[in-house]
Amino acid sequence: SAVISQKPSRDICQRGTSLTIQCQVDSQVTMMFWYRQQPGQSLTLIATANQGSEATYESGFVIDKFPISRPNLTFSTLTVSNMSPEDSSIYLCSVELSFETQYFGPGTRLLVL
Amino acid sequence: GQNIDQPTEMTATEGAIVQINCTYQTSGFNGLFWYQQHAGEAPTFLSYNVLDGLEEKGRFSSFLSRSKGYSYLLLKELQMKDSASYLCAVRAAGYSTLTFGKGTMLLVSP
Numbered sequence: 001s002a003v004i005s006q007k008p009s010r011d012i013c014q015r016g017t018s019l020t021i022q023c024q025v026d027s028q029v030t031m032m033f034w035y036r037q038q039p040g041q042s043l044t045l046i047a048t049a050n051q052g053s054e055a056t057y058e059s060g061f062v063i064d065k066f067p068i069s070r071p072n073l074t075f076s077t078l079t080v081s082n083m084s085p086e087d088s089s090i091y092l093c094s095v096e097l098s099f100e101t102q103y104f105g106p107g108t109r110l111l112v113l
Numbered sequence: 114g115q116n117i118d119q120p121t122e123m124t125a126t127e128g129a130i131v132q133i134n135c136t137y138q139t140s141g142f143n144g145l146f147w148y149q150q151h152a153g154e155a156p157t158f159l160s161y162n163v164l165d166g167l168e169e170k171g172r173f174s175s176f177l178s179r180s181k182g183y184s185y186l187l188l189k190e191l192q193m194k195d196s197a198s199y200l201c202a203v204r205a206a207g208y209s210t211l212t213f214g215k216g217t218m219l220l221v222s223p
Contacts, residue, residue: 031209042200043156043213058210092155096209100161102146107155 002027002097004105012111013083020079021108023093028073031096034066037107038089049076049093083112115139117214119201124220125191133186133199133217141206147175147186148200150216156200159186188219196221 003026013019023032032049047055047068055068070076080087093105116138125131137145144163148156162168162177162184174187188195198218202211 033210042215043202045210045212048210100144100163101158102211103158104148104155 001101002029002095002103004093004095004103006091006093006105006108008108009106010109010111012113015084015112017083018079018081019083019110020077021091021093023076023078023105025074025095027097029095029097030073032070032076033094033096033102034068034076034078035092035094035104036089037092043092046078046091049078080110083110085112088112115203115205115212117201117203117212119199119214119217121215122218122220124222127191127193127221127223129191130187130189131191131219133188133201133219135184135186135201135214137182137184137201137203137214139182139203139205139212142179142203143206143208144204145175145177145184146202146204146211147173147184148202150198150200152197159199191221193221193223195219 005024007022034046035043037043045058046061047057049055049068049070051070067079088111090107090109092107094102096102118136147159150156160175167176172189177184198216200216201214
């Protein structure tokens with residue numbers, strides 16, 4: 001397994017502002033992903049964070065709203081830009097440790113007022 | 114695209130056995146994952162199946178039938194701490210990304 005940490009663990013933000021979420025892994029991994037889990041819902045993939053190139057976004061998610069960085073094989077950030085109350089959610093990073101296993105970080109709980 | 118179906122809720126009693134089903138439709142298949150998620154926590158990896166058959170891991174087992182697009186998670190000797198949401202996720206061929214079902218909320222009662 002791997003130790004995955006996220007910062008911040010939770011935050012309350014005002015609409016119109018931006019928040020950057022960090023994900024750190026204790027080992028080098030090729031594949032890192034960002035998910036959103038809205039209240040009472042399942043997980044929705046936002047994007048794949050690619051090391052050294054632009055992230056690959058899923059349908060319905062765009063770079064201007066959710067810019068992602070992946071400067072190396074152990075770290076990634078997700079920014080939620082120009083937030084609105086609809087962005088209130090849990091944001092989770094996950095990593096593929098092997099073809100058979102994908103693990104999640106502890107999540108960042110975001111409330112936008 | 115992919116479509117994944119799971120029951121919304123299930124209830125069971127402590128010590129019993131429960132089977133949580135998952136059916137999926139995908140244009141190409143490259144593995145099925147089960148996760149457990151307690152309220153307010155992140156999902157925890159439980160199992161991975163890519164070949165037909167049963168994979169056993171302690172009290173938890175997972176089964177896959179690729180021809181039927183069907184999997185189940187079997188929980189034996191249920192404990193109160195097993196009350197959680199169980200998420201089925203499918204990986205399509207050629208991708209590393211997962212598509213999740215809506216999850217099954219399991220409530221274990223005394």
